[in-house]
Amino acid sequence: MTFINYASREINCKIVYYGPGLGGKTTNLNYIYQKIHPANKGRMVSLATDTERTLFFDFLPLELGLINGFKIRFHLYTVPGQIFYDASRKLILKGVDGVVFVADSQAERFDANIESLSNLHEHLHEHGYDFATIPYVLQFNKRDLPNISPFEDLKKELWKKNEPIFEAIASRGVGVFDSLKDVTRQMLNGLRKR
Amino acid sequence: METGDLVIYPGEFAEIRVILAQLATEARAKLVFLVDRNGQPIASHGDNGSVDTTSLSSLAAGNVAATEGLAKLLGEREFSVLFHEGERDNIHFSIVAHRAILVVIFDHSTPVGLVRLRVRKASVQFEDVFQRIAARFQKELQPTGVISDYPFPEITDDDIDRLFSE
Numbered sequence: 184m185t186f187i188n189y190a191s192r193e194i195n196c197k198i199v200y201y202g203p204g205l206g207g208k209t210t211n212l213n214y215i216y217q218k219i220h221p222a223n224k225g226r227m228v229s230l231a232t233d234t235e236r237t238l239f240f241d242f243l244p245l246e247l248g249l250i251n252g253f254k255i256r257f258h259l260y261t262v263p264g265q266i267f268y269d270a271s272r273k274l275i276l277k278g279v280d281g282v283v284f285v286a287d288s289q290a291e292r293f294d295a296n297i298e299s300l301s302n303l304h305e306h307l308h309e310h311g312y313d314f315a316t317i318p319y320v321l322q323f324n325k326r327d328l329p330n331i332s333p334f335e336d337l338k339k340e341l342w343k344k345n346e347p348i349f350e351a352i353a354s355r356g357v358g359v360f361d362s363l364k365d366v367t368r369q370m371l372n373g374l375r376k377r
Numbered sequence: 378m379e380t381g382d383l384v385i386y387p388g389e390f391a392e393i394r395v396i397l398a399q400l401a402t403e404a405r406a407k408l409v410f411l412v413d414r415n416g417q418p419i420a421s422h423g424d425n426g427s428v429d430t431t432s433l434s435s436l437a438a439g440n441v442a443a444t445e446g447l448a449k450l451l452g453e454r455e456f457s458v459l460f461h462e463g464e465r466d467n468i469h470f471s472i473v474a475h476r477a478i479l480v481v482i483f484d485h486s487t488p489v490g491l492v493r494l495r496v497r498k499a500s501v502q503f504e505d506v507f508q509r510i511a512a513r514f515q516k517e518l519q520p521t522g523v524i525s526d527y528p529f530p531e532i533t534d535d536d537i538d539r540l541f542s543e
Contacts, residue, residue: 184415185383188390189386250532277414278415363541371536
């Protein structure tokens with residue numbers, strides 16, 4: 184749900200990073216937080232457990248600049264990836280404008296990716312979204328690890344609607360901004376067409 | 378744009394700010410603000426110098442959403458009011474017009490009963506404003522579901538690159 188304020192000339196969008204537990208959603212946000220100029224970002228809020236697993240969400244507000252005289256503000260959220268936090272995951276998707284699905288490329292997480300993607304479909308549907316039209320990118324993370332599934336195998340199972348795929352190493356920032364930029368482009372263009 | 382989107386024009390924004398200012402005075406609050414249910418701050422009034430209202434908005438929405446989840450598990454439609462008491466300050470959340478959260482921060486010199494009373498009055502006023510916003514939004518939607526004066530007629534890749542290069 185986008186919020187356009189003509190009084191303060193602002194447009195506010197919500198982007199959610201979704202995916203299986205320990206796949207690198209929070210790492211994506213951490214990298215963005217480190218790289219964005221301090222003037223353009225707010226405080227990053229992490230509601231995490233003692234062992235730094237996301238409990239409810241991570242939240243990063245960004246104020247990027249102007250397009251056509253409107254200030255563009257993004258709220259980036261991650262969901263908790265662990266299976267038993269399903270109710271929290273669903274809450275965070277409410278009002279979403281764009282989704283980045285962060286898949287874990289490691290072979291042993293192959294099924295966890297499929298399960299998480301099906302969970303995303305289910306929750307979007309419950310919130311009344313059509314997966315076919317929502318701004319969406321697919322990120323294959325951890326491409327630097329030795330035990331990863333081949334690109335084509337991941338694509339075969341996870342690529343659903345001709346969405347762009349980005350190979351990423353989120354800990355080093357590879358693919359992080361490419362994913363964010365693409366979902367932003369889809370979101371701002373898509374708003375008009377919806 | 379979806380009909381669930383929120384578009385506010387200057388006149389409506391001014392009305393919201395007037396209601397917030399009146400509430401802040403009447404409830405003797407330090408800070409009052411209105412947040413969209415998804416965590417986007419809409420407007421605020423009061424001393425927010427030391428408060429990060431963006432983070433507060435996101436957490437308020439998360440808090441209300443989690444409480445709503447609890448309500449559903451218990452078979453309630455919603456718990457429309459939330460109140461947290463601190464050593465110095467208190468915080469009062471209420472849902473207004475089904476789509477926004479009204480947050481009031483006040484200290485112990487103000488009784489919570491007064492805040493509740495004034496919040497009820499402000500909620501009725503907000504209800505009226507949001508009903509008009511929704512009605513206007515419906516009217517502006519063209520038959521194709523597209524808003525005619527959407528501020529971004531065409532976004533290029535250069536626009537996006539510029540956004541991230543600043």
